[in-house]
Amino acid sequence: MFKLLKICSSQVPFDIFVIPKSAQLNVHDLDRASALAALDFDYNGLKNELESLSILAAKIAGTELSEINLLDSYAQWTVASSLGGSYQKPLEATVCNHTVEEARDFETRLDLDPRFKNKEFVTQQGFIYYFGIPLTLGQTIPVGSLCVVGKSINSLSKDQKDQLHLIAQQIEQYLGLKQHTVHLEAQLKQQQQLTRRLAHDIRSPLSGIAQLKTEQDFKTMEREDLEIYLSAAVASAAAILTLTDDILSKDAARLHTNASAYVTLTELGTKLYELYTPQATPKNIELQIDYDATSVKVPRKNLLPLAGNLIANAIKFTPSGGKVSVTLKILRDQDPTCIEIQVEDNGIGIAPENLKTITSGTARAQAGTAGETGYGLGLRFVKELSERQGGTFTITSKEGLGTKVFLRLPID
Structure with a gap:
């Protein structure tokens, strides 16, 4: 971590x-x-x-x-x-x-x-x-x-x-x-990945066909043996065609439906730190971002605005000298695999009767700890956008103790 x-x-x-x-x-x-x-x-x-x-x-x-x-x-x-x-x-x-x-x-x-x-x-x-x-x-x-x-x-x-x-x-x-x-670059990157995958997956059956040609003298081979080798070559060729059709159809669908770039948790955490430290500094708030140092990449789409809105909301309702903690994880034990974004603050918290109005967007503006206007809009935005992506949004809060938000988004 x-x-x-x-x-x-x-x-x-x-x-x-x-x-x-x-x-x-x-x-x-x-x-x-x-x-x-x-x-x-x-x-x-x-x-x-x-x-x-x-x-x-x-x-x-x-x-x-x-x-x-x-x-x-x-x-x-x-x-x-x-x-x-x-x-x-x-x-x-x-x-x-x-x-x-x-x-x-x-x-x-x-x-x-x-x-x-x-x-x-x-x-x-x-x-x-x-x-x-x-x-x-x-x-x-x-x-x-x-x-x-x-x-x-x-x-x-x-x-x-x-x-x-x-x-x-x-x-x-x-x-x-x-x-x-940005979309074209993402498509090109996926196309390059497809090319590498094709090259890897067809190497073995092609090698088998090549060995049939180099290791046997077809001119002196008995007809029965020749038929066996030719049948093996045809089977390998058919396997290659089936394999390439499967890969191309799946990756073409992926290219069509998902042109987003991919990021690691390290890249996401670093970018969030760079973007939201300027909001924390004027209020003397400690911003801490923890993340798993994994090489696994997740779709970037909407991660910055979703996590960013949660961080900005936490900063807005945390007093000077407070702390906002962010944790980024990949949950492999979930089906499908999810990225979890957790944002916790020790700010003023939210009254139970206000939680529902904030997430539904019916709340009136509320002043932040430095007099900023608190729209409640960011939480509503995160909830609606995450649910459209098949994710879940959970919030717990106690007045005077702070707020904790869990956001989970599928990455498979």
Whole structure:
């Protein structure tokens, strides 16, 4: 069992700005989280490809900042910025959270908008203007935004807005191609595995046929013996045809139905640690990830968003100085074999009467331990998505003691 451990730190690299919510959960948030999970992007891997477009957007708008963001149920992931770098913020702390609710774009004077005018990014950093465009990736559900934020302008011309919409279309096309490439690479990898399997499985019968030819002189062989050897050769050839037909039919079906990449628990644990340590650090929370050091690979599909939502929910409802523990296991004694994701925290816990409302999505927003908005959305999202994949979702919690979630997904 290997561990990734985040040592608590009292240094907070950025402030959390909170926009309180009291309304009932927005069903569109769940749709967006599901759509983003289907894309299965490595957020940190998009920076190099998209940074130039964010720089171009800032130049067109004449603003000090432009960002390309993807929004899940808990966080905004800035995958490219005109100032460089990639980072994340709590979803309720962002203006782009409002952009994805708009059909075309969202424009506001931050210094005049009562939702934002008293926030530190206005009063201390000096940003006064915002313009954002939702990114939909060929579907009706937006999963992110392109935004420009300025300190010295208070409006954009129609031409500027039209040009920004063209950039947004380029981003959507790139992300769509990126996802298509991921599927093609997975198919190619499986095709290569199929080729190696074929080469291995037909070697023995082919060797038998080759030996018949090299070890016997057919010209001097008796007819009866020749018939025996020829019958053996025909039988070997028939076995090869049967074997290849079986392999090709099974693997063709697998290629058609499952184009997901595969990951080891080490790779999954490392990626989760990299992605969610920035959320734990501002609250001085220890994030520990344990996993079996096995070479067995499991389908990657939806593992990051499923585990990530559980981790983000635990961080949100754990107080400063607390701990979130994650355990990744492969359960070979289950039928079918499963991957188990366990997330446990020593946070504020959930009252028994609230457990049902949270998992069903009927709960109202609840403040986290640092004032963050707690949607209950992440747990509902994980439950619904895991059940669609044939998995099981179990949650136990006690007020004041913390929460433990078990997620099991079949991998066979």
